[in-house]
Amino acid sequence: TNVTVSANAADNVGVAGVQFLLNGANLGVEDTVAPYSTSWNTTTVANGSHILTARARDAATNTTTSVALTVTVSNDRTPPVISAVTATRITATGATITWVTDEPADSQVDYGLTASYGSTTPLDSNRVTSHSVTLTGLTPSTLYHYRVKSRDAAGNLATLADFMFMTLNQPGTSVYEIGKPGSPYQNLSDINWNALLPGDVVRIYWRPTPYREKILISARGTAAQPIRIEGVPGPNGELPVINGQQATTHPQFADFSVPWAQVLGTVVVGRSLSQPWDHVPAYLTFEGIEFRGAYADPSQATHFRDSGDVARRYDNGAAALYILRGDHMTVKKSILTDSGNGLFVNSNNWESSAILVSGNHIYGNGIPGSYLEHNVYTEADGIVFEYNRLGLTRPGSGGSTLKDRSVGLVVRYNYIMGSARACDFVELQGSAIEHRVNDPRYRTTFVYGNIIDNRGSSGSINLIHYGFDGRPAYSRQGTLYFYNNTVVMRSDLSRAWRTQLFDVSTRNETVGAFNNIVYAGPETPGATPTNFAFMRDAGVLNLGVNWASPIIADWADNSRRDGAVNGRINLISNPGNDSGFLSLTAGDYHLAEGSQAIDRGVIMPPPIAGVHDVLYQYENQSGVPRTVRGAAIDLGAYEFAGTPPQAPTITQQPASQTVTAGRSATFSVVAMGTAPLSYQWQ
Numbered sequence: 316t317n318v319t320v321s322a323n324a325a326d327n328v329g330v331a332g333v334q335f336l337l338n339g340a341n342l343g344v345e346d347t348v349a350p351y352s353t354s355w356n357t358t359t360v361a362n363g364s365h366i367l368t369a370r371a372r373d374a375a376t377n378t379t380t381s382v383a384l385t386v387t388v389s390n391d392r393t394p395p396v397i398s399a400v401t402a403t404r405i406t407a408t409g410a411t412i413t414w415v416t417d418e419p420a421d422s423q424v425d426y427g428l429t430a431s432y433g434s435t436t437p438l439d440s441n442r443v444t445s446h447s448v449t450l451t452g453l454t455p456s457t458l459y460h461y462r463v464k465s466r467d468a469a470g471n472l473a474t475l476a477d478f479m480f481m482t483l484n485q486p487g488t489s490v491y492e493i494g495k496p497g498s499p500y501q502n503l504s505d506i507n508w509n510a511l512l513p514g515d516v517v518r519i520y521w522r523p524t525p526y527r528e529k530i531l532i533s534a535r536g537t538a539a540q541p542i543r544i545e546g547v548p549g550p551n552g553e554l555p556v557i558n559g560q561q562a563t564t565h566p567q568f569a570d571f572s573v574p575w576a577q578v579l580g581t582v583v584v585g586r587s588l589s590q591p592w593d594h595v596p597a598y599l600t601f602e603g604i605e606f607r608g609a610y611a612d613p614s615q616a617t618h619f620r621d622s623g624d625v626a627r628r629y630d631n632g633a634a635a636l637y638i639l640r641g642d643h644m645t646v647k648k649s650i651l652t653d654s655g656n657g658l659f660v661n662s663n664n665w666e667s668s669a670i671l672v673s674g675n676h677i678y679g680n681g682i683p684g685s686y687l688e689h690n691v692y693t694e695a696d697g698i699v700f701e702y703n704r705l706g707l708t709r710p711g712s713g714g715s716t717l718k719d720r721s722v723g724l725v726v727r728y729n730y731i732m733g734s735a736r737a738c739d740f741v742e743l744q745g746s747a748i749e750h751r752v753n754d755p756r757y758r759t760t761f762v763y764g765n766i767i768d769n770r771g772s773s774g775s776i777n778l779i780h781y782g783f784d785g786r787p788a789y790s791r792q793g794t795l796y797f798y799n800n801t802v803v804m805r806s807d808l809s810r811a812w813r814t815q816l817f818d819v820s821t822r823n824e825t826v827g828a829f830n831n832i833v834y835a836g837p838e839t840p841g842a843t844p845t846n847f848a849f850m851r852d853a854g855v856l857n858l859g860v861n862w863a864s865p866i867i868a869d870w871a872d873n874s875r876r877d878g879a880v881n882g883r884i885n886l887i888s889n890p891g892n893d894s895g896f897l898s899l900t901a902g903d904y905h906l907a908e909g910s911q912a913i914d915r916g917v918i919m920p921p922p923i924a925g926v927h928d929v930l931y932q933y934e935n936q937s938g939v940p941r942t943v944r945g946a947a948i949d950l951g952a953y954e955f956a957g958t959p960p961q962a963p964t965i966t967q968q969p970a971s972q973t974v975t976a977g978r979s980a981t982f983s984v985v986a987m988g989t990a991p992l993s994y995q996w997q
Contacts, residue, residue, distance in 0.1 A: 423448070531584075533590060635656070682709070784820075862912050
């Protein structure tokens with residue numbers, strides 16, 4: 316609070332000025348014009364007693380100080396207490412935020428798509444205790460974060476965060492909130508899944524116990540209004556869990572596809588028997604849910620109860636999420652685990668197309684003793700894998716981390732661990748094979764920006780398989796474009812005699828590899844490493860500029876070598892096998908300063924340039940824009956981020972001083988560090 320301090324002064328000749336003092340120190344500047352006064356902001360001092368005096372000066376520099384005046388400062392330093400924060404009147408494009416304060420205060424709301432907010436409402440300066448602020452211009456079906464702010468008359472600001480609400484879909488659609496306290500829908504089966512319409516949203520709320528119910532869905536959205544099935548996380552970010560183990564199946568799913576469909580997964584997408592034969596579910600998005608438990612557990616006599624309440628066992632190939640047929644399916648930011656297959660996409664008659672698998676964690680799937688089930692097993696007309704963390708399969712199982720038979724396959728910006736194989740790209744299946752085998756997209760596969768991490772104790776001896784696994788007549792017989800990947804192969808000779816990066820089926824398949832980092836070494840420090848090779852025994856490998864460990868041979872020893880390895884002269888290496896990573900031991904494969912991979916990449920050739928350029932890099936199940944910082948793109952999956960700024964160092968500490976009350980003092984400190992430096996005295 317600002318107050319005016321004044322004084323009267325007189326002199327036989329004349330007063331030259333009056334200097335006010337607070338606790339012996341100057342308060343403001345000397346006032347040289349009567350009447351003499353100054354302004355004092357009392358909030359700059361602590362509450363309690365303070366001494367005010369005035370010192371008058373004449374032209375001859377004679378001074379007189381007034382009698383001291385004791386003043387007690389008691390400012391309001393307590394901000395308002397905010398409570399009862401609520402988002403109400405939520406629509407597709409707006410919401411009203413209300414809250415209560417324990418004293419009159421103004422009103423303002425920060426809001427945005429993250430807890431960083433980014434947008435702020437105009438300040439409502441009316442001081443009230445019941446606050447209401449309306450947000451407009453929001454995006455439908457979008458989760459918003461917000462915080463409320465109120466400042467009292469004394470200037471004390473209170474904020475309360477972080478709150479969230481989700482806008483509704485476009486008018487005319489429905490939002491079903493399952494498991495939300497007070498909602499009429501507490502179980503998955505409380506809604507009619509196959510009556511969902513374009514634009515409908517199903518929100519599944521986290522709860523401490525999983526939903527042990529199966530879902531079989533055949534609905535269709537549209538490009539403009541997809542059907543969204545979304546998880547609402549718990550207080551610590553926990554995803555809601557749909558567990559198919561010992562689950563029930565609601566009678567609404569009795570009329571679903573073929574009689575055996577219910578044994579295929581925890582969540583199954585397909586056609587119900589009442590729908591036309593050519594019906595294909597479309598424009599479905601699954602986001603932020605943990606799918607699990609579609610596992611033919613040999614220790615259990617039965618695994619679930621079907622729609623007729625009959626105890627059943629899962630098929631070995633059952634999946635956490637099984638897409639029998641689907642067009643424009645999106646699976647993102649979810650967990651798929653503890654099943655036969657994690658994600659399965661079927662395309663017997665090429666009903667499955669335009670599949671996006673993004674930002675998921677898929678791990679721990681498979682059947683012990685079997686090589687037929689995988690973390691991911693897909694076949695579609697167009698499929699993209701990006702930003703996923705694809706972990707190891709179930710211990711004891713022989714399946715691959717990622718197995719695919721698709722046309723138009725793109726694998727980019729993922730973290731992939733090596734199971735029996737890290738990647739297994741093989742021939743088409745299904746009744747439409749004769750048509751699809753001649754599709755040019757079947758002959759080109761793009762794999763870029765990935766981290767492929769293989770440990771011999773749990774991983775593969777043939778990391779990437781390209782060609783066929785059963786019918787050579789339908790082998791891919793095209794080009795695998797493999798670029799800007801970081802491959803780490805670690806294995807001990809005591810575990811495996813050899814490990815190959817590429818297992819190519821025939822000499823009619825070609826791998827174009829450039830801008831990669833391929834590291835090979837022992838898994839156990841000091842152990843003798845496995846015999847590493849680029850190729851197993853067939854195919855053509857064209858090597859562009861890559862960094863590669865010097866111990867990697869062209870071919871596996873004692874192989875038939877039906878093909879060729881070209882371009883070894885383009886490889887970059889060093890005798891010490893220094894990969895240039897920040898920390899190989901810690902698994903941090905970002906580039907360190909001085910790495911040979913920096914600025915060594917080549918420009919993208921056709922048919923990559925402009926279509927499959929490297930624009931992002933994998934970071935924690937998301938994609939971060941990748942900006943070329945030097946003369947050329949760096950090798951591997953990561954762009955060198957530059958030398959991190961160093962913490963400042965104080966080279967000269969301030970010296971202690973004895974200071975007389977009312978006098979000023981100067982302290983000096985000298986520091987070194989990355990500019991610009993700032994300081995704060997405490």
